[in-house]
Amino acid sequence: MKYTDEVYNAAPSSEPERQLYFIDLCSQFVKLKTKELGRPLKYSVITFGCQMNAHDSEKLKGILDKIGYTESDDEISDFVIYNTCTIRENANQKLYGHLGHLKKAKNTNENMIVCLCGCMMQEKHVVEKIKNSYSYVDIVFGTHNIYELAELIYKRLSNDKPVIEVLEAPVNTVEALPTKRKYSFKSGVNIMYGCNNFCSYCIVPYVRGRERSRTPEEILREINCLAEDGVKEIMLLGQNVNSYGTAFIGESEIINRNPDYGFPQLLNDVCNIPGIERVRFMTSHPKDLSDELIQVMADNKKVCRHLHLPVQSGSTEILKRMNRRYTKEQYISLVERIQNNIPDISLTTDIIVGFPGETEEDFLDTLDVVEKVRYDQAFTFIYSKRTATPAAAMENQISPEVIKDRFDRLLKTVNRISAERAERFNGEIKEVLVEEINQKDENLLSGRTDNNLMVHFPGDRSLIGQIIKVKLNECKGFYYMGEVI
Ligand code: SAH
Ligand code: SF4
Ligand code: F3S
Numbered sequence: 001m002k003y004t005d006e007v008y009n010a011a012p013s014s015e016p017e018r019q020l021y022f023i024d025l026c027s028q029f030v031k032l033k034t035k036e037l038g039r040p041l042k043y044s045v046i047t048f049g050c051q052m053n054a055h056d057s058e059k060l061k062g063i064l065d066k067i068g069y070t071e072s073d074d075e076i077s078d079f080v081i082y083n084t085c086t087i088r089e090n091a092n093q094k095l096y097g098h099l100g101h102l103k104k105a106k107n108t109n110e111n112m113i114v115c116l117c118g119c120m121m122q123e124k125h126v127v128e129k130i131k132n133s134y135s136y137v138d139i140v141f142g143t144h145n146i147y148e149l150a151e152l153i154y155k156r157l158s159n160d161k162p163v164i165e166v167l168e169a170p171v172n173t174v175e176a177l178p179t180k181r182k183y184s185f186k187s188g189v190n191i192m193y194g195c196n197n198f199c200s201y202c203i204v205p206y207v208r209g210r211e212r213s214r215t216p217e218e219i220l221r222e223i224n225c226l227a228e229d230g231v232k233e234i235m236l237l238g239q240n241v242n243s244y245g246t247a248f249i250g251e252s253e254i255i256n257r258n259p260d261y262g263f264p265q266l267l268n269d270v271c272n273i274p275g276i277e278r279v280r281f282m283t284s285h286p287k288d289l290s291d292e293l294i295q296v297m298a299d300n301k302k303v304c305r306h307l308h309l310p311v312q313s314g315s316t317e318i319l320k321r322m323n324r325r326y327t328k329e330q331y332i333s334l335v336e337r338i339q340n341n342i343p344d345i346s347l348t349t350d351i352i353v354g355f356p357g358e359t360e361e362d363f364l365d366t367l368d369v370v371e372k373v374r375y376d377q378a379f380t381f382i383y384s385k386r387t388a389t390p391a392a393a394m395e396n397q398i399s400p401e402v403i404k405d406r407f408d409r410l411l412k413t414v415n416r417i418s419a420e421r422a423e424r425f426n427g428e429i430k431e432v433l434v435e436e437i438n439q440k441d442e443n444l445l446s447g448r449t450d451n452n453l454m455v456h457f458p459g460d461r462s463l464i465g466q467i468i469k470v471k472l473n474e475c476k477g478f479y480y481m482g483e484v485i
Contacts, residue, residue: 007025011151015147015172015174016147016174016176016177018151019063019147019148019149019150019151019174019177020177022150022151022153022154023063023066023067023150025150025154026067026068026150026153026154026157027066027067027068029154029157030067030068030069031068033111034068037111040069040070041068041069041070041078041079041111042069042070042071042072042077042078042079043061043064043069043070043071043072043077043078043079043080043081044071044072044074044075044076044077044079044080044081045057045060045061045064045071045081045083046075046080046081046082046083046098047083048082048083048084048085048091048094048095048118049083049084049085049087049091049118049119050085050087051188051235051237051282052190052208052237052239053083053085053118053119054182054188055188055190055237056083056118056143056146057083058179058180058181058182058188059146059147059177059179060081060083060117060146060149061179061180062177062178062179062180063149063150063177063178064079064081064149065178065180066150066178067150067153071180075098076102076105076109076112077112078109078111078112078113079112079113079115079153080102080112080113080114080115081114081115081116081117082095082098082099082115082116082117082118083117083118084116084117084118084119084120084121085118085119085120086119086120086122086123086126086203086207086386087119087202087203087204087384087386088381088382088384088386089384089385089386090384091120092120092126095116095120099114099134099137102114102136103136106136113138113139113153113156114136114137114138114139115137115138115139115140115141115152115153116130116137116139116140116141117139117140117141117142117143117146118142118143119143119203119204119207119208120207121140121141121142121143121166122142122143122166122168122206122207122208123203123206123207123387125387127140127164127166131162131164135162137162138156138162138163139152139153139156139162139163139164140162140163140164140165140166141164141165141166142165142166142167142207143207143208143209144167144168144169144170144171144209145165145166145167145171145172147172147173147174147177148165152165169209169210170193170209170212173193173212173214173249175214175218175222181231183435183436183465184229184230184231184465185230185231185232185233185433185464185465186231186232186233186234186235186278186433186435187226187231187233187234187235188234188235188236188237189219189222189223189226189234189235189236189237190214190237190238191213191214191219191236191237191238191241191244191263191266192211192212192213192214192238192239192240192241192243192244193208193209193211193212193238193249194208194209194210194211194212194239195208195210195211195239195240196210196211196243196246197239197240197285197323198323198390199312199322199323199324200321200322200323200389200390200391200394201322201352201355201383201384201386201389201391202386202389203386203387203388203389204239206388206389208239210247211239211240211243211246211247212247212248212249213238213244213245213246213247213248213249214248214249215248215249216245216261216265216266216269219236219266219270220269220270220273223270223273223276224273227273227274227275227276228275230275230465231275231276232275232276232277232278232433232465232467233276233277233278233279233280233433234270234276234278234279234280235279235280235281235282236266236267236270236279236280236281236282237281237282238281238282238283239283240283240284240285240288241263241281241282241283241284242262242263242284242285242288242289242290242293243263243285243288244262244263244266245258245261245262245263245266262290262292263281263293264290264292264293264295264296267279267281267293267296267297267300267303268296268300271300271302271303276302277302277467278302278304278433278450278467279302279303279304280303280304280306280452282308283308283310284307284308284309284310285310286309286310286311286324286326286330286331286334287324287325287326289309289334289338291337294337294338294341294342295341297341297342297345298341298342304450304451304452305342305344305345305346305450305451306345306346306347306348306376306450306451306452307338307345307346307347307348308347308348308349308350309334309335309338309347309348309349310349310350310351311331311349311350311351311366311369311373312324312350312351312352313351313352313355313358313362313365313366314328314331314362314365314366314367314368314369314370315328315358315361315362315363315365315366316328316329316365317362318355318357318358318362318365321355321356321357321391321394322352322355322391323390328365328368328369331369332369332372332373335347335372335373344451345451346376346377346421346451346452346453347373347374347375347376348375348376348377348378348379348452349373349375349377349378349379350378350379350380350381351366351370351378351379351380351381351410351414352381352382352383353366353380353381353382353383353403353406353407353410354382354383354398354402354403354406354407355383355391355398356383356391356394356395356396356397356398357394357395357396357398358383358398358406363406363410366410367409367410367413370410370413370414370417371413371417374417374420374421375414375417375418375421376418376421376422376451376452376453377414377418377478378414378418380407380410380411380414382403382407383398383403385397415477418477418478419475419477419478422453422475422477422478422479422480423475425449425451425453425472425475425480426472426474426475427471427472427473428471428472429469429470429471429472429485430449430450430451430453430455430469430470430472431449431450431467431468431469431470432447432448432449432455432457432467432468432469432470432482433447433448433465433466433467434446434447434459434463434464434465434466434467434468435447435448435464436464437461437464438456441456443458444456444457444458444459445457445458445459445460445461445463445464447468447470453472453479453480454478454479454480455470455472455479455480455481455482456479456480456481456482457470457481457482457483457484458483458484459484463484468484469484469485470482470483470484470485471483471484471485
């Protein structure tokens with residue numbers, strides 16, 4: 001197969017037709033190779049990071065399936081793609097660890113293609129390092145052109161050189177390509193991309209670009225199709241869903257701001273789609289969470305009784321330097337309004353320990369918020385310095401010993417409270433969406449309540465994908481053992 005100007009120029013210029021053209025060309029290659037080798041060509045997608053990345057990986061898998069690759073159970077296969085995360089330094093180190101292992105495998109399989117994409121690739125210094133030290137990487141692309149996977153594979157197949165195409169900002173957003181859902185009965189749906197908040201520690205606005213919302217029509221159309229395809233649970237995805245509708249894709253912020261249609265209205269419209277039984281969303285920035293949203297949640301039983309509301313720190317001074325734009329008191333009062341209006345809600349959060357300049361007093365404020373809110377679960381992170389973020393240049397970085405001590409104390413508090421919170425469901429009958437066969441015991445099924453609590457119970461695999469009543473018999477800290485009622 002030759003990558004000639006004629007072939008390239010014959011490609012349609014509009015999307016998604018262009019990508020479908022390259023999918024077709026790649027599939028011809030896969031067919032030939034499969035015949036030559038006498039076995040299917042396999043692919044593996046390894047995902048790091050958040051729900052947004054996991055959803056992007058489903059899009060990558062959809063394209064690879066369409067090309068004719070078969071998904072492998074192993075990390076090593078003919079086409080290995082790492083969808084990377086750079087939220088903390090250890091996420092980066094993880095990738096380099098995996099790449100190191102891959103080198104040997106690549107030497108023994110001449111058909112192997114190694115591809116890197118995702119947030120880490122949006123950082124220039126990372127791409128430089130890959131070019132200089134990992135010459136066996138074949139394809140690199142970023143967060144703004146994942147839809148071009150087939151085109152990039154075709155380019156690589158037709159050349160002997162690595163293909164590196166990272167866009168600094170989005171040029172196009174292409175949604176109408178195949179995707180492969182992990183579960184047939186639940187799905188993530190992007191409602192917006194990017195982030196404008198620039199929390200001073202965070203790299204996301206730099207690697208995911210400015211905030212761009214999809215139009216309500218497009219989102220509702222997608223969810224209608226998913227419902228027709230048997231999806232019961234929807235997770236609406238965005239870095240800050242509460243600012244949905246500020247700027248739409250490809251159009252100017254000023255023209256499109258519609259104050260009458262924001263996230264609460266969208267959430268309500270999603271709940272009204274026949275067949276959709278549960279709606280979740282991720283993530284909510286406390287500064288933008290309106291009373292209107294609380295009302296929609298309270299009034300609508302389809303909205304799951306779970307809210308992830310990252311606090312990051314309990315100290316007003318630290319929150320100010322984090323550029324979070326709320327105080328300790330405002331956060332607590334917001335939580336009270338939520339708990340008063342939706343009494344059965346489960347709250348979860350993210351907390352960073354060791355932000356530059358964090359004093360013992362600041363840290364005690366964080367512990368105080370944890371005690372007052374009583375989170376069902378809290379994800380705790382040690383502050384990680386990210387290149388080019390304002391916090392990286394701040395003085396007074398905290399020593400690892402102090403951080404470790406605070407982290408351990410926080411973890412103890414958080415774990416004690418989560419266990420106490422989980423106990424409150426003891427003996428209750430709850431609706432559970434059955435997700436899969438238990439990974440450790442094949443006689444058990446695993447599912448989630450709308451509070452996002454995991455429950456394991458004996459049952460037949462035919463229940464997978466159904467919402468059934470389960471009695472929560474025994475609390476095991478973070479999860480329950482139960483029985484079908
Ligand atoms: N948009 C979401 C968060 C996405 S990142 C929000 O604002 O809530 C997920 C979590 O990673 C953040 O909530 C934060 O707690 C953590 N995080 C982000 N940058 C970090 C850093 N530099 N060091 C440690 N944790 C960080
Ligand atoms: Fe990062 Fe803040 Fe945006 Fe969340 S809201 S992605 S923490 S900048
Ligand atoms: Fe990581 Fe990118 Fe998500 S940096 S947390 S994968 S948006």
